[in-house]
Amino acid sequence: MRPPREPDLASGHPSPIIVESRRLMGPNLMHPGVGAVLDVVLDDTMSNRNAALLRAWHARIAELTGALGWPDSTTTQRTYPGGASLFVHAPVDQLMTATDVCESAWMTSELAIVGLVRDTAATTIDELRAMADAESCPPLVALWHEGQRRRINVTFDEHTACIGSGSGAHCWPLRDIPATDLVDWRTVRDIPIVLVTGSNGKTTVVRMIAAMARAAGHNVGHTCTDGVWINDAQVESGDWSGPVGARRVLQDTSVTLAVLETARGGLLRRGLAVQHASVAAVVTLSPDHFGDYGINDLETLAAVKLIVASAVHERGLLVCNAGVPSLVQATARYTGRLATVTVHHDTAVDAPFTWSSSTDLHLTTAELTQIPATLRGAATHNVLNALVAATVADELHLGDSSRAALLAFGTDPRENMGRLMTHVVGGVTVVIDYAHNAQSVAALIDATRGIPAVRRAVSLGTGGDRDDVALQAIAAAAAEPGIIDHFIAKEMPRFLRGRASGSISGVLLDALSALGVPDAQLASAPDDMSAVRQALTWARPGDLLLLAVHDQRDAVLQLVEQCATSGWTPGSKLP
Secondary structure: OOOOOOOEHHHOEOOOOEEEEEEEOOOOOOOOOOEEEEEEEOOOOOHHHHHHHHHHHHHHHHHHHHHHOOOOOOEEEEEEOOEEEEEEEOOOOOHHHHHHHHHHHHHHHHHHHOOOOOHHHOOOHHHHHHHHHHHOOHHHHHHHHHHHHHOOOEEEOOOEEEEOOHHHOEEEEHHHOOOHHHOOHHHOOOOOEEEEEOOOOHHHHHHHHHHHHHHOOOOEEEEEOOEEEEOOEEEEEOOOOOHHHHHHHHOOOOOOEEEEEOOHHHHHHHOOOOOOEEEEEEOOOOOOOOOHHHOOOHHHHHHHHHHHHHHEEEEEEEEEEOOOHHHHHHHOOOOOEEEEEEEEEOOOOOOOEEEEEOOOOOOOHHHHHHOHHHOOOOOHHHHHHHHHHHHHHHHOOOOHHHHHHHHOOOOOHHHHOOOOEEEEEOOEEEEEEOOOOHHHHHHHHHHOOOOOOOOEEEEEOOOOOOOHHHHHHHHHHHHOOOOOOEEEEEOOHHHOOOOOOOHHHHHHHHHHHHOOOOHHHEEEEOOHHHHHHHHHHHOOOOOEEEEEOOOOHHHHHHHHHHHHHHOOOOOOOOO
16 A cells, blocks of 8 residues: 555554554564564665665664664665565564664655654654663563573563463563573473465465364364464454464463464565574465565565475475466475475376375375365365365375364365355255355366356456456456356455455456456346355255355354245245
8 A cells, every 4th residue: 555645644654655564473585583564665666766765764774773672673665566564683672663764764764855844753773762761671581592502482462471481381471571590491481383275275275174173182273364263162253364363272281283374465564573484385386465574476475475384404304386387386496304285187087187296195196086175076176275185194194083184074064164064955966165266266167167157157256456457367267167147246244455445346347348248247236145145036946155254254154044944945935
């Protein structure tokens, strides 16, 4: 999002060039440590002025960090079309102060180079010293350095700090952290930690690994876009795929193994929550969320996803999808242990797909098609997800019981809530999925090609933080196979994220029209539930409804259940 054209002094960012200033509390795209990052917009037509501004910022940062007495403070920058991200490495107990340091240095530089802001807008060194003194927490610094020395995770937030993880964690309120020589280090350790990232498939892979680890006897904590679970108990709901969710699991001393969905947004906004992990997996990569934080191409997105690799310990394993050229290129420089898997479509009648792995998974194609979540092998994206999960399980030595859990995954549709959930009501097949970008929409349509259907309908939608190009790609993914008879473009009112109401469905409908879809096959809906009710009203016996449900899943599932129990048939009134 671009900043306002004029300074907004009430916003806390007096400069119209500053987009955002934030803490990075772990390994990140800019640096392997902690610090603060400043995002600014730049006019690409004024390269000399931009270069002068950046030089002045680095120089002013050096003055400020020197005055604050920050040891080993360094700066780095990442420029991209239309802007730059500027990072300063800071002490672990000075991250809020570091955000003010970044902003003050930039505003001073603007004043010096272009006279854009008043000198009173920049925070003075005395004010910064006062901030640093108020934030100072020497015991946290000591704990952080001791964790680094011992190669044990340190997690912290505004209130709590922990060393170790899960059943090996010791946690204290920030102001009660003991001296490191008073910690009983014999009881401090890290549990096995798995980090799962990628553009699509993260949640399913996390759930597969969690099911396998539970079957092996572990007390599993896992996070995903649906919430936080400790074994079978959901302890938080909503999107917990960032560092807050990770800390929620890792600071639970009942947990013996953690599986953490690690989304792009959290990595860019706050950095990675951990410094050490047993396994990391990058499942897929697609051109999604381009434009956010200056991520504009697959190569840079691959670098973001591979932040997780920086946490894998020297004996650990990185698992990657070898079918993505950008990942293959990025991992060519990786010096740790690497395992790869890939799945390819095959036109042979007796082999709907082929797959390969760089490790011996002791799985057969017949077994992969046996997994209910793969729809007899038609859902090749879940074949890939199963291969990633199996590779992780082998690395963790989870044993035969975990293998049986994988082969049964998806027997109960609730085991993978919101992902490829199939129901038959009144002779209509209803598939509920989280498809939210072009890659996942294409996977949904492809996975269900083998389901017999008289007609097919699809509902489409996504969050407002995706640009028009991404929306047009979603429309193209739905229209390209030429097998969909009815399209419903829907809104997500809670996730407009700056867009005007109606703009998402409007762009989708315009894109579908431009692709040659007749107006008679197009409809719009204001939300998930309205789209589902429209689809059910449109349906006749023998039809297939592919419903992308993002915001009202529980209500939608309840409606489908009511249709089934009430004996609803197409053409009759919906419950």
